[in-house]
Amino acid sequence: MTEIRVLTDDAQYRAHSTLFRRAMHWGPPTDDQWKVTQPSYEPGRVLAAFDGDLMVGSTQTFGGTMVVPGGAVVPHSAVSRVGVRADYTRRGVLSGLMREQLSTLPDPVATLRASEGRIYGRFGYGLAGRVRFLRVDARKAVIPGSPVGRVRMVDSDTAEKVLPELHTAFGLGRPGQISRWHGWWVRAFDRKGDFENLVTVVHSGPDGDDGYVSYKVTEDKEFNHHMEVEDFACANADAWRDLWIYLTRLDLVDTISVDAALDDPVNWLFEDPRVVVTKDVFDQIWLRLVDVPRMLAARTYGPGSVVIEVHDKLLPANDGRYRVSSDGVERVDAPADITIPVDLLGAVYLGDTKFSHLAAARRIEGSRFDEADAVFASPVAPLCSTFF
Numbered sequence: 143m144t145e146i147r148v149l150t151d152d153a154q155y156r157a158h159s160t161l162f163r164r165a166m167h168w169g170p171p172t173d174d175q176w177k178v179t180q181p182s183y184e185p186g187r188v189l190a191a192f193d194g195d196l197m198v199g200s201t202q203t204f205g206g207t208m209v210v211p212g213g214a215v216v217p218h219s220a221v222s223r224v225g226v227r228a229d230y231t232r233r234g235v236l237s238g239l240m241r242e243q244l245s246t247l248p249d250p251v252a253t254l255r256a257s258e259g260r261i262y263g264r265f266g267y268g269l270a271g272r273v274r275f276l277r278v279d280a281r282k283a284v285i286p287g288s289p290v291g292r293v294r295m296v297d298s299d300t301a302e303k304v305l306p307e308l309h310t311a312f313g314l315g316r317p318g319q320i321s322r323w324h325g326w327w328v329r330a331f332d333r334k335g336d337f338e339n340l341v342t343v344v345h346s347g348p349d350g351d352d353g354y355v356s357y358k359v360t361e362d363k364e365f366n367h368h369m370e371v372e373d374f375a376c377a378n379a380d381a382w383r384d385l386w387i388y389l390t391r392l393d394l395v396d397t398i399s400v401d402a403a404l405d406d407p408v409n410w411l412f413e414d415p416r417v418v419v420t421k422d423v424f425d426q427i428w429l430r431l432v433d434v435p436r437m438l439a440a441r442t443y444g445p446g447s448v449v450i451e452v453h454d455k456l457l458p459a460n461d462g463r464y465r466v467s468s469d470g471v472e473r474v475d476a477p478a479d480i481t482i483p484v485d486l487l488g489a490v491y492l493g494d495t496k497f498s499h500l501a502a503a504r505r506i507e508g509s510r511f512d513e514a515d516a517v518f519a520s521p522v523a524p525l526c527s528t529f530f
């Protein structure tokens with residue numbers, strides 16, 4: 143029988159980090175790695191499972207905010223560092239950690255990235271957002287016209303100062319985007335190993351700085367140069383286009399890899415839209431509605447009205463029927479159009495998945511699925527460009 147405890151001191155945090163890393167088949171943190179990992183340990187947000195004095199399971203959250211359809215911003219927990227010692231798996235350690243975490247989360251919504259697709263549905267997380275991995279053939283990429291603003295390269299000290307401000311100002315433009323915490327930036331600015339060669343450029347338009355991109359270029363044995371875009375945010379279409387012009391006109395770059403939302407129109411920039419290839423579409427945002435009434439009320443809706451009956455085994459306060467329409471959300475006794483478990487409500491919440499698709503797959507029951515699709519539709523696809 144394991145006991146769940148909130149960790150409080152640095153030695154325990156480092157043991158927690160070691161446990162998680164070992165679960166992922168990585169070695170324990172070196173002193174240098176720990177220096178940039180330690181700041182992401184926030185008091186009160188770090189849980190561990192113990193068998194006696196032995197730490198056997200780990201998880202933690204990072205606090206911040208998330209954007210929902212319609213643009214409202216809600217408090218958000220980013221769940222991370224989930225691991226169980228290999229000699230303690232499949233004995234309910236993760237289940238105990240998840241139950242404790244959910245019952246004590248201070249925020250109405252939580253998201254995570256899943257190492258495997260079958261783990262988190264049982265805890266009420268649904269697959270709410272996917273990402274496209276794009277590759278651009280930079281040698282053939284021609285964007286007609288000239289830039290309208292100015293792109294300047296900044297040194298790492300300047301990047302460290304301005305990027306958090308710029309990300310807060312315009313990095314949250316899509317549903318699913320989350321604010322970044324201090325410890326996240328500490329790791330992002332650790333210009334060692336893979337990131338030694340990271341370059342940042344900032345775009346400015348008539349109203350000042352309005353876009354940035356961080357990238358690194360590596361050379362393979364055949365002298366081909368590959369760029370990976372690590373971070374890309376902009377406030378408007380001019381900044382976005384100018385930054386792509388900059389990236390595709392750089393000398394000695396053969397290919398550019400970038401993560402993008404499903405509806406990112408980047409291929410329309412180029413004379414030949416085939417220079418952009420989708421290498422993969424992968425699940426990204428797993429979303430848990432912790433406080434269903436609050437989260438339903440937080441987003442906007444399309445035309446129509448639908449009554450959904452929500453079932454939540456772990457947080458039964460969420461159980462109930464809700465009428466959802468563009469006029470708002472209310473709890474009702476009226477018969478439900480659709481019955482849905484909380485993980486699948488999480489899956490439709492950001493607009494990535496449709497009720498009609500879940501119904502076709504026999505995952506939900508009811509009627510009026512097309513109407514529900516129209517109510518929950520989001521004009522913008524979700525994305526979370528903050529890895530955690």
Ligand SMILES: CC(C)(COP(=O)(O)OP(=O)(O)OC[C@H]1O[C@@H](n2cnc3c(N)ncnc32)[C@H](O)[C@@H]1OP(=O)(O)O)[C@@H](O)C(=O)NCCC(=O)NCCS
Pocket residue numbers: 165166223224225226227230231232233234235236237238255256257258260261264
């Ligand atoms: C994934 C992991 C945390 C699960 O921990 P655990 O303590 O074994 O999980 P539990 O015993 O509480 O399992 C709960 C349920 O989930 C299922 N489950 C757990 N991990 C699973 C996996 N990887 N694939 C499929 N099912 C899984 C269990 O079979 C169990 O199902 P049941 O309730 O029907 O019996 C652990 O195996 C681990 O640390 N893996 C390596 C690191 C990792 O992938 N971490 C997640 C990062 S996002």
